[in-house]
Amino acid sequence: MEQVLSHLKAQRDAHLKWTRDLCAIPSISTKQEHRADVAKSVQFTHELCEKIGLKSRVMETGGHPLVYAEWTGAPNAPTFLAYGHVDVQPTGDLSLWNADPFEPIVKGDWLICRGSADDKGQVLLYLRAAEAWLKTHGKLPVNMKFLIEAEEEIGSPNLAPFVSKHRDMLAAEAVLISDTGMYKDGYPTLTIGTRGLVYKEVLVSGPTVDLHSGTHGGVIPNPTNVIARLVASLHDADGKVTVKDFYKNVVDASAEERKRLAELPFNEREYLDSLGPNTMPAGEKGWTTQERRSCRPTLDCNGIFGGFMQPGANTIIPAKAGAKISMRLVPNQNAEKIAAAFDETIRERCPKGVKLEIHSHGSADAYVTPIDSPVLKAAERALQDAYGQKPALIREGGSLPILPMFQRELGAPSILLGFASPHCNAHGPNEKAFIPDLDRGAETIARLFQLLAK
């Protein structure tokens, strides 16, 4: 192990360059015009896998391609699957970035660029650890498979069919994933649950064209007013989501889990201040801020649009309007049923005289890792050894749609070792990764390979 750790230390800068080079590729999977960039990020990853001594290939999925790589030279050792993704979210408003999102910058201990935290910086930790073992021992302590896709940010539409089709190739005792965050900066963290997701787009159209709001105002339904009413109707005065039967199957977090969560260090005022000036808590009454963001289901509008959106004034009854609305789900809420209930709720509430369309942008169930899994215990140990501190076990508010899918298709639980800072601002401007955590992450994975061999 000493040799492996020395090697990781010596290769620190070279390994960081892998991340910088990968992050420089604007592989925004949600945007058609970045299709070639997404393919480029996959090719880069494939070549890196080959370079460090894995058997690797780029495989088609029907959508963006993915990388499958493996090292299976330990016939008597168990086999694990590492999963990650090399596609990224759109940049959003570029004026909010301090630099080009795709020109990685190192500022102090931080690597700043799109993908540094989610997930390029983290997925490469597995390749850093594998390279260290292969360079120093010529082999790994366990058999490792690597599945690195490029459609996570659009909901992994082709991953489930791919995994289903390649069950034998991908067979593993557990799936290792680093695509989550740390509880606090420097606080080693295992995520034992993620929320599910249902993402919908509601479009309302009324008059054939934008109309003069003087000549026709007050006469027919106005699509922007209708969309506002529909979105507003989705919460009641207590912040509860009003989608039909939304809470019906929710399994509440246990008293024990709520107690452990409450015991973790947490300064609510500091947290709120980190999001913006004078931020106040909001949301479902009866649950703490920590609970609302992890083990409670939520509904948020992610975008709303319609009519005249530029500076100035234009007096129109807009022809159409829309909203993007996503729901975060918790264990036992069935994403398909919630999606159907959402559609039904909107259809019931939409007034006559407008045309309603509801589109889906992906859905996924929530997931919980069995707390007694031996692989989870090994991961806990690896983190403790690398950080010198017992890790937090938390639930993540975000979604990893592929966790319940891996359980279903491979019968394998997922172990989530997260190394993204709580301030990494994934999906937002100036996304960043704390470089010492990337280093400790690589060490953790290298240690985990050995612990899993036992």
Added chain:
Amino acid sequence: MEQVLSHLKAQRDAHLKWTRDLCAIPSISTKQEHRADVAKSVQFTHELCEKIGLKSRVMETGGHPLVYAEWTGAPNAPTFLAYGHVDVQPTGDLSLWNADPFEPIVKGDWLICRGSADDKGQVLLYLRAAEAWLKTHGKLPVNMKFLIEAEEEIGSPNLAPFVSKHRDMLAAEAVLISDTGMYKDGYPTLTIGTRGLVYKEVLVSGPTVDLHSGTHGGVIPNPTNVIARLVASLHDADGKVTVKDFYKNVVDASAEERKRLAELPFNEREYLDSLGPNTMPAGEKGWTTQERRSCRPTLDCNGIFGGFMQPGANTIIPAKAGAKISMRLVPNQNAEKIAAAFDETIRERCPKGVKLEIHSHGSADAYVTPIDSPVLKAAERALQDAYGQKPALIREGGSLPILPMFQRELGAPSILLGFASPHCNAHGPNEKAFIPDLDRGAETIARLFQLLAK
């Protein structure tokens, strides 16, 4: 009069070319980048005034310049002021236009382009009539002043100070305006009332940057949800506007006016179908469709925006959101008071934890022309002579913010002779004018000049 009418007929094509040339200038006053085009449209109008024999000059206003022209060679005759504007609304979504909005097209009897109806096509009727009199008689039957501005579509912010400053220059018995529509195609129409306007923009900002909706969803106020709730709160279940004291000072239309309105030919189903497929009536309960669009106050969202508005999905808590909201007012609602009540209502309803800004994009009181005005009677006669039909007296749902201002500053009532088709789609795509109505409009104005001399 015969000579004047013959001249108008002979010059029909030449006069139409004036309109086409003026409409070819993209004088969008709301857009900074079209500032030079707006100035060009003013210059064009000035040169046309000079060419036909008026004394004309371009005058500064502090904003876009305007044209003032006059012919005052009839010392014993009364003096009237013709008002119009040569700026236009933005084009909106260009893909909805069948051709370039600023390349005027004649298709059958229609002139299709931005400004053909509102108001370039109509304001030029006064110059056509003046030219016909001056060319055939060397003089006009009355003294005429012409005030043609280029800021109407942004609420005429500099017109009131200008008129106030030039009261003597502009002094007139009444103001003649053609910037309204016809009750039905071919139905001569005098508009005896216009609605007032208060145009507001509400901006809500929350987190400093867009946040990951998984990590932070359910914790703090989401600006897009907040803006939806604010907009939705502005109507109750009966379609009444809930702005504080909104209806307090409303003077309802008289029973006589409602009766006359109800007697006009109106096919509601046909009207609704003309706006879009399967359109249903909506709005304030207790009033007919005709009343809701003319003599009732309304509130409409003209645009709503925030967060991720492009195709695809982005799971964010948006940093900010906004809405453009305009209210149409009726006689005795004071625009300033309504504007203040709107601000107060929004401030009261906006939840803590977001930053709220409210901006104004202009306001104007409603206006009613005294029904016993002799100038109104003369206009009724001119229309009857030109069309062979008694004109409808209606209220227009749109706003002409300058009408109460002319009354206040010049003590002059406004007479609204409208020649825009109900299908002209002013402010929308494929705006158009019915050329025979432009011809009859020019004839009406030429006849009116004579009738006003008596």
